[in-house]
Amino acid sequence: MRDTLRQAVRGSRYLLAGGLTATACAIALALIAMLFGSYVFVGVFVVPLVVTADRWVADWERRRAGALLGRPIERTYVALRETGDPPGPRGWPRRWLLMFGRAMSDPTSYRDALWITVHTIVGTTFAAVTLVLWVEVISAASLPIQWALAATGVRPPNWRPWVWEAVLAPFAVAALLWATPLFARGEARVAAVLLGPPARQRLATRVKQLAQSRAEALDAHSAELRRIERNLHDGAQAEIVSVALLLGVAQRQLEQHGLTDPATVGGLVRQARESAEGALVDLRELVRGMYPPILADRGLEGAIEALAARGPVPVSLRVRPVGRLPAALEAAAYFIVTEALTNVSRHSAAGRAVVDLKREHRSLRIQVFDDGVGGADEARGTGLRGIRGRVAAFDGRVELSSPPGGPTTLLVEIPCES
Amino acid sequence: MRVLIVEDNVLLARGLRLMINMEGFEVVAAVDTAEAFLDAVDQHAPDVAVVDVRLPPAYRDEGVRAAIEARRRRPGFPILVLSQYVERTYAAELFAQGGRGMGYLLKDRVSRVSDFIDALTRVAAGGTAIDPEVVAELLNRHRPPGPIDRLSPRERQVLGLMAEGYSNTAIAERLGLTERSISKNIGSIFTKLDLGVDDSVHRRVLAVLAFLGG
Numbered sequence: 001m002r003d004t005l006r007q008a009v010r011g012s013r014y015l016l017a018g019g020l021t022a023t024a025c026a027i028a029l030a031l032i033a034m035l036f037g038s039y040v041f042v043g044v045f046v047v048p049l050v051v052t053a054d055r056w057v058a059d060w061e062r063r064r065a066g067a068l069l070g071r072p073i074e075r076t077y078v079a080l081r082e083t084g085d086p087p088g089p090r091g092w093p094r095r096w097l098l099m100f101g102r103a104m105s106d107p108t109s110y111r112d113a114l115w116i117t118v119h120t121i122v123g124t125t126f127a128a129v130t131l132v133l134w135v136e137v138i139s140a141a142s143l144p145i146q147w148a149l150a151a152t153g154v155r156p157p158n159w160r161p162w163v164w165e166a167v168l169a170p171f172a173v174a175a176l177l178w179a180t181p182l183f184a185r186g187e188a189r190v191a192a193v194l195l196g197p198p199a200r201q202r203l204a205t206r207v208k209q210l211a212q213s214r215a216e217a218l219d220a221h222s223a224e225l226r227r228i229e230r231n232l233h234d235g236a237q238a239e240i241v242s243v244a245l246l247l248g249v250a251q252r253q254l255e256q257h258g259l260t261d262p263a264t265v266g267g268l269v270r271q272a273r274e275s276a277e278g279a280l281v282d283l284r285e286l287v288r289g290m291y292p293p294i295l296a297d298r299g300l301e302g303a304i305e306a307l308a309a310r311g312p313v314p315v316s317l318r319v320r321p322v323g324r325l326p327a328a329l330e331a332a333a334y335f336i337v338t339e340a341l342t343n344v345s346r347h348s349a350a351g352r353a354v355v356d357l358k359r360e361h362r363s364l365r366i367q368v369f370d371d372g373v374g375g376a377d378e379a380r381g382t383g384l385r386g387i388r389g390r391v392a393a394f395d396g397r398v399e400l401s402s403p404p405g406g407p408t409t410l411l412v413e414i415p416c417e418s
Numbered sequence: 419m420r421v422l423i424v425e426d427n428v429l430l431a432r433g434l435r436l437m438i439n440m441e442g443f444e445v446v447a448a449v450d451t452a453e454a455f456l457d458a459v460d461q462h463a464p465d466v467a468v469v470d471v472r473l474p475p476a477y478r479d480e481g482v483r484a485a486i487e488a489r490r491r492r493p494g495f496p497i498l499v500l501s502q503y504v505e506r507t508y509a510a511e512l513f514a515q516g517g518r519g520m521g522y523l524l525k526d527r528v529s530r531v532s533d534f535i536d537a538l539t540r541v542a543a544g545g546t547a548i549d550p551e552v553v554a555e556l557l558n559r560h561r562p563p564g565p566i567d568r569l570s571p572r573e574r575q576v577l578g579l580m581a582e583g584y585s586n587t588a589i590a591e592r593l594g595l596t597e598r599s600i601s602k603n604i605g606s607i608f609t610k611l612d613l614g615v616d617d618s619v620h621r622r623v624l625a626v627l628a629f630l631g632g
Contacts, residue, residue, distance in 0.1 A: 238429045244529030245433040249440050252531045264440075275429070 004177055011180035012130050014068055018119070018187050019127020021057055026120045028053070048080060048099040051109055058112050061119075062195050065188035073196045074205075078106040107198075115194035122190065126183050133176050140169035210395065217393035228286065235282035239275045246272035291331050300330045304337055304355060311345045313353050313370070320358040329416055332390045333357070333366060339383050340368040340410050348372025348408060359416075363396070366412040374406030387412070419443040419542055422464040424481065425500070426450040426473055434468060434528065441535050450474065452484035459488055459495070466496040466542035470525075471508060482508045486515075494518050496542045500525045504552050509627075517624050521547030521583070537583075546583035546623045553581040556627070568610045576603045581626045585619050 032050060035042050055077060062073040080099045085091065103109055143165060196202065250268040253261070287293065294303045301319050308315035325333070337355060344353045350372030357366050378384040384400065387410075391398050396414035421438050423445055425431040435445045446462040449455055452473050459467065467488070473480040485497045496519035499512060509522050521541040527549055528534050537547035557566070557578055569577065579589045586604070590597045604622075607613075613625050 234427075238427055241525065241529065242429045242433050244526075245430075245437060245531070248529040248531035249433075249437050252535075253440065255532075268436075 007181040008177045010068075011182070011184035012134065012176070014064065014184040015123075015126045015130040015180060015187065017064065018123040018184075019130075021061060022119050022121075022123025022127065024057060025116045026124065029116065029120060045096075047103050048096060051099075051103040052080065054109070054112050054116065058115070058195055061115075061191050065191035065195070068184060068188045069192060073192050075108075075195075076197045076201065077108050078102050111194055111198070115191065118190060118194065119187075122187060126187060129183075130176075130180060133172050133180075136165070136168060136172040137176060140165045140172065143169075213392055213395040216389070217395075220389055220393040224290075228290065231282070231286050231289075235286070236279040239279035239282065242275040243272045243279070246275065291327060292334060295327075295330050295334055300325065300333055301357070303334050304357060307334075307338060307341060308355060311341050313341075313345050313348075313350050315341065315353045315355055318354060318356040318358075322357065322359045322364060325364065325416060329364065329394065329414065332394065333364060333414070336366060336387050336390060336412055337368065339387055343376065343383050344368070344370045344372065344408075347376070348374070348406070350406075350408075360413075362417060363413045363415045366410075366414075368410045369407060371407045373404070374402045374408045375404040376400060376402035376408055419466065419539070420446045420462070420464045421538070422446055422455070422458055422462060422467040423448040424450070424452075424455040424458075424467060424469040424473070424484070426470065430470075430525070430528070437528070437531055437534070438538075452480040455481075455484050456488060456491075459492070466498060466519075466538060468498045468500060468538070471499060471501040471505070479508065482511060485512060489515065489520075494544070496544065497521070498523060498538055498541045498547065500528070501549075504549070504555055506552070506555070509548070509552055513624060513627060517546040517583075517627075519544045519546075522552060523547060523549045524551055540583060545585075545619055548582050548623065548627070550578065550582055553578045556581070565611050569607060573603055573607050573610075576600060577607055577626060580604065580607075581623060583619065583623050 028050070032046075035046060059075060062075060066073045080102050081095075082098075085095050085098055143162060146162065197205070246268050250265050250272070253265050253268065259265075292303065294306055298306070300322060304319060305317060308317055337357075341353065341355070344350055348370045350370035353368065353370040355366075355368050357364075359365070376384065378388075378400070388398050391412055391414060394414045396412060399411040400409075401411075402408040421443050423431055423434050423438075425434060425448070431448050431450070435448060438445050446464050447458045449458050450473065455467065455469060455473075458464075467485075469481045469485055471479060471481040473484070481499060485499055488495055488497065498521035499508070500523055501508060502525050504524065512520055512522055519541055521537050523534070523537055527537075541547050557574065566574075575593065576589060579592060584592070586597050586600045590600045593600070
């Protein structure tokens with residue numbers, strides 16, 4: 001309930017502020033129309049000013065809309081001023097001309113103009129509606145007072161408007177609670193589309209991002225393969241060769257000397273067995289490093305529960321069921337939590353930690369919080385860098401907040417389709 | 419027999435030492451780099467050295483380089499080279515200067531203790547030893563139809579064992595035949611392959627290798 005209220009208030013604020021900018025846009029449009037209507041050549045003079053003002057307003061809108069939508073909106077302006085321009089008071093006319101040329105040739109100026117036109121209408125309308133709704137709600141809230149005043153004879157009763165207000169009040173409230181956040185998001189989305197980079201550019205940026213994260217994923221995969229190869233080669237493989245060798249020697253002993261020296265043969269067989277056991281240990285460690293069996297047995301939630309129970313720092317879990325995820329993602333999430341909790345127990349001197357895991361929108365969200373001393377430095381130690389590497393391979397993002405003195409929060413978001 | 423071990427894998431070095439000791443031979447030293455190998459040869463003057471192809475720091479072909487260098491300093495110094503995989507180029511390089519006292523075995527072969535000890539003693543005595551798998555690969559790789567196809571299955575078998583470096587006696591023993599029939603087979607092989615007959619084991623290995631490798 002509180003959340004809904006908060007959303008409604010936030011939405012209303014956004015729409016009302018939008019009304020302000022829309023009014024400003026409307027005034028600007030009117031002024032420009034007047035100017036061009038009377039003195040066309042003044043346009044050359046005025047355009048750089050107008051464009052600069054537009055960019056201020058547009059930037060402010062971008063910030064607002066971006067804050068509401070939770071993602072930044074990119075600005076793609078051609079700079080009006082450049083270092084090569086003729087300097088000083090003498091170069092002023094030429095500078096102005098250059099600015100005019102740049103402003104007119106920047107496609108973003110025209111998209112901004114489109115937005116201004118749209119926003120003038122949309123912004124004022126939504127703001128007006130929001131205002132009316134609030135007025136309605138507030139005056140409806142004051143009804144009981146008016147009735148009381150009427151009852152005591154201080155003011156005359158005014159039935160018709162009161163009945164109307166009482167009837168409309170619930171609708172107004174419902175509209176406020178439901179519609180304002182919706183319309184606010186709508187207005188913000190319009191701003192995002194018209195003020196953000198055009199579709200082709202957005203796609204191009206996205207393609208570049210994906211190419212980058214794919215390259216990182218390949219690198220991570222290759223590094224993993226090399227690690228496994230090295231581990232097997234130097235560990236289990238070497239030990240199994242040893243087993244074969246020792247048994248071969250034992251066999252030769254038996255062939256050549258029979259059972260005349262059981263102690264020697266026994267010693268060889270014992271060494272062979274020890275090597276075999278060593279190989280098993282190495283293999284188990286390797287498997288645990290790739291896809292821990294506990295993940296297969298208990299799923300991600302269960303595996304993290306086991307992790308939390310193991311460490312020296314008490315960990316409280318806020319783990320919501322995430323369903324079945326791709327194995328690579330589960331393993332990565334498990335290792336990220338492992339790494340984070342290891343850092344907590346080793347460097348943070350924390351009294352408690354919290355692991356938060358849930359599936360949100362279309363991503364897996366992991367948050368590890370500790371109340372320790374903070375000051376986590378990514379440059380020292382490879383733990384955090386390893387986490388970033390893993391997450392980058394999945395095209396996710398990592399946010400670390402660890403001011404000296406603490407507390408520390410590590411947030412990881414990895415996209416995953418449902 | 420005094421043996422020098424050049425192997426960086428601790429487990430394997432230990433195993434080799436054990437195997438060699440159990441055979442009654444002496445391990446004069448066990449080193450793990452190419453430099454130490456060359457120094458140890460000068461220092462201990464062993465009868466034969468067992469050298470891994472891959473040694474630190476780069477783990478590529480330090481062992482092969484060192485073996486060739488050691489043979490340059492002491493021509494004919496017996497070396498048995500151990501390799502993880504069949505690497506035809508290394509085999510070619512090692513046998514380029516003649517195959518006296520040179521061996522090239524796969525590391526997996528060490529568990530076949532009899533074969534390994536056999537190869538070691540053969541090489542130390544100036545003979546040749548080539549891993550059966552190397553020979554098999556040479557024999558079986560894709561080739562345009564040629565003289566090899568004229569050989570009977572038995573002759574191919576004998577050819578393989580010859581290439582591995584076995585003497586007629588050893589081949590006869592392995593195949594359960596008489597030495598005379600082996601000699602006859604070999605004569606037939608050389609005729610069919612148009613190779614000059616040569617009884618000296620290592621020269622005949624070279625001839626066969628050259629034939630197979632070409």
